[in-house]
Amino acid sequence: MIAVLLGCIGGPEAYREYLLSRHSQSTDATVVSKYSGHGWIEYQYVVHGHTYEGRTPADSTGRAFNQVRIGDKLVIRFDPTNPSVSGTPETRDAIASTAPWLGAVVFGLGVVAYVRYLGRRWS
Numbered sequence: 001m002i003a004v005l006l007g008c009i010g011g012p013e014a015y016r017e018y019l020l021s022r023h024s025q026s027t028d029a030t031v032v033s034k035y036s037g038h039g040w041i042e043y044q045y046v047v048h049g050h051t052y053e054g055r056t057p058a059d060s061t062g063r064a065f066n067q068v069r070i071g072d073k074l075v076i077r078f079d080p081t082n083p084s085v086s087g088t089p090e091t092r093d094a095i096a097s098t099a100p101w102l103g104a105v106v107f108g109l110g111v112v113a114y115v116r117y118l119g120r121r122w123s
Contacts, residue, residue: 030043030071031071
């Protein structure tokens with residue numbers, strides 16, 4: 001069950017990272033919004049006349065979050081076979097630094113569930 005939960009949580013991100021690692025192209029993107037409190041920005045980019053969106057830590061622009069402005073440009077990478085998949089090295093680092101915490105939380109929930117199961121069994 002824990003493996004299924006981790007797969008559901010990390011699976012989509014892992015799949016996007018796999019696509020970007022296989023083959024990706026770079027393009028310019030434009031900052032369209034900022035998530036205060038999290039230090040992330042949302043960007044838009046155009047591939048073959050279609051507009052796509054993505055999110056990344058603000059430091060991928062080379063500036064601190066409070067210095068990033070709507071309309072600023074940054075370079076992102078996207079998968080040419082699935083242009084909605086995009087990211088930056090900072091996005092990858094943020095996801096990688098979150099994964100151990102998610103694993104610890106899921107493991108902790110598993111331990112709690114197992115202890116409760118044993119408690120009911122012994123009652």
